Amino acid sequence: MKSSIILFFALVTVSAQSQDLLAELDKKTPSTPDYVQATFKSTRLVNGQTMETKGKGALEFIFAHRFGPISSGAYELYGLDQAYVRLGLEYGITDRLGAGFGRNSEDKTMDAYLRYKVLRQQSGGGGSPVTVTAFGIAAVKTSPRKEDATYDIQFEDRLSYTGQFLIARKFNQSLSIQLVPTLVHKNTVDRSIEPNNQALIGFGGRLKLTRSVALTTEYYYRFDVPDANPYYNPIGFGVDIETGGHVFQLVMTNSRGLTERAYLTETNGDFFKGDIHLGFNVTRTFQLKKQK
Amino acid sequence: MVPKTTSLMKFILFGCLLIVSSHASGQKYISEKSSVTFFSKASIEDISARNEKSMCLLDTGTGDIAFSIPIKEFLFEKSLMQEHFNEKYMESDKFPKSTFQGKLTGFSMTGTGSQPVVANGKLTIHGVTRDVEVTGTFVMDQQIIMAAKFVVKLEDYQVKIPQLLWKNIAESVEVSVDFTLKPYEK
Known part of the structure; x- marks a missing residue:
């Protein structure tokens, strides 16, 4: 009896030790x-x-490409005969601050931007439940040339600015959701179809299928769009x-522009009528x- | 009368045992400095990372040893590689730590110079626990300096390599663990 008790306690103490x-x-x-x-990836x-x-210290080279609309038919090989390209570079100055620039062949637009991670989502308890990045971009639309313009176009007329808060939460390994309050300012507009300042809210998400493949989607809603506005x-x-x-x-979208001004406020395809750009x-x- | 004596005996025995076991556990040592590095040679590029945020506890009385390695604290030369390591291979959101617990044998607190030691116990990586035996060295100076080197086969711990990436990643990595320990005050 005694020895068994001793043995029991001895065992308990020994096995508990390492734990x-x-x-x-x-x-x-x-x-x-x-x-x-x-x-996101x-x-x-x-x-x-x-x-x-x-x-x-990381430099990202971005090569983006949008074909013409699938609705353009067989003659245009369903859009593949046309292409709009944006070449860009983005550099990580710190882990939270990035800067980039690029040029999009659509409207021959050049852009430069900064982004800064204001808040970082923390896992476990405490900390921010979302990551918030402030994003600001300025763009110059170099088309049309001065001699081709229908009016006396000045440099200022070519400028546009976009400010965004990119608010995202990674819910788990596979699902991430992003909300994007956005303001676009264009220096010169045709006021009969659009105001200089335009507000939007973006929704987007990612669903990871495997460790290397994910599905993504994105939609921006424009507030207070005038009736005469031809864009989508x-x-x-x-x-x-x-x-x-x-x-x-690999993407499918109703927009062929690749700078903020172009895809946010000048998307001219109706996705549901087949104006889909691969x-x-x-x-x-x-x-x-x-x-x- | 008889039951009373037995319970008293039990009490005394238990008390003695507590004293004995606490005596046996002797002095504990905790890591003051740590370095865990891994290296993997692959056809396209060698991959290495260093982690200085690991913690180790050693009970020199019993030889019990445990260490814990926070996965996200591995620093790589390339930030993208670090992200892939955490996101794809180690799944560090799910398995934030790798741990070892076991027994260290072959050391003497009065010994001098470098002593060969063996650690037997359970190594947990990526949520998979395996029994391992690791050989290393033990130096008793002002502090205790321990070092070990071992090979981890990714397959053993269900660390999967995506097909598209197989050329980049070796199937096993060499892990080096170095700890400097000082007496531990609670």
Whole structure:
């Protein structure tokens, strides 16, 4: 009896020991904020931005391409005969601050932008439930040329600005949702069809199918659109495929523009009448500055 | 009368046992500095990362040892690689830590120089626990300095390599663990 009691306690103490060490370690471990990562695969969702920033010292080359509308028929090979291209670069100045520029062949637009992660979603308890990135872009529409313009066009007339808050939450490994309050300012507009300042709200999301493949979607709703406005709300669907340093995004959208002014306020396709542009975004990331 | 004596005996026995076991556990040591690195040689590029946020506890009385490695604290040269490591391979949102708990044998607190030691226990990586035996060295100086090197086969811990990426990733990685321990005051 006695010996069995001793044995029992001895066993309990011995087996508990090692467990205790791990538990003790847990208590000793300083709790550092656990920021959620990879809410989206890329800095672009379909046409629009995501709240992602590049890591410090990382340079991303973005090659984006939109074909003509499928509705253009067999003569145009369902849009494949036309193409609108944007070439761009984005650099991570810090893990939270990024800068980029690019040129889109649609309206020969050049753009430059900054983005900054204001809030970072934390997993577990506490901290922010969402990531918020402030995004600002300025663009110059270099088409038409001065001599081709129907009026005495000045440099200022070509400018437009877009400000966004990209608010996203990664709910779990596969689902991320993003809300995007947006303001677009165009210096010169035809006031009969649109105001200088236009407000929009964007909705978007990602559903991961496997570790490297995800479905994406995006829709922007424009507020207070005048009746005479000929444009549509931009909508898009995509598939993200990630292979190492590359992300391939195959998309379907009613917009052919690839700068904010163009796709947010000048989308001229009716998605549900077949004005669907196939396209892709390809990104390649290079690490210019080593992290260590 | 008889039952009373038995319960008293039990009490005394239990008390003695507590004293004995707490005596046996001796001095505990906790990591002051740590470095966990891994290296993997692959056809396209070598991959390496370093983690200095790991913690280790050693009970020199019993030889019980435990360490814990926060996965997100591995620093890579490339931030994208770091993201892939966490997001795709280690799934660190789901499995934030790798741990080891077990027994360290072969060391003497009065020994000098580098002593060869063996750690037997359970290694948990990516939520998968396996029994492992790791050999290393133990130096008792002002502090305790422990070092070990071992190979982890990704397959053993169900770390899957996406097909599109197989060329980039080696199937096993070499892990080096270094801890400097100091006496632990509760």
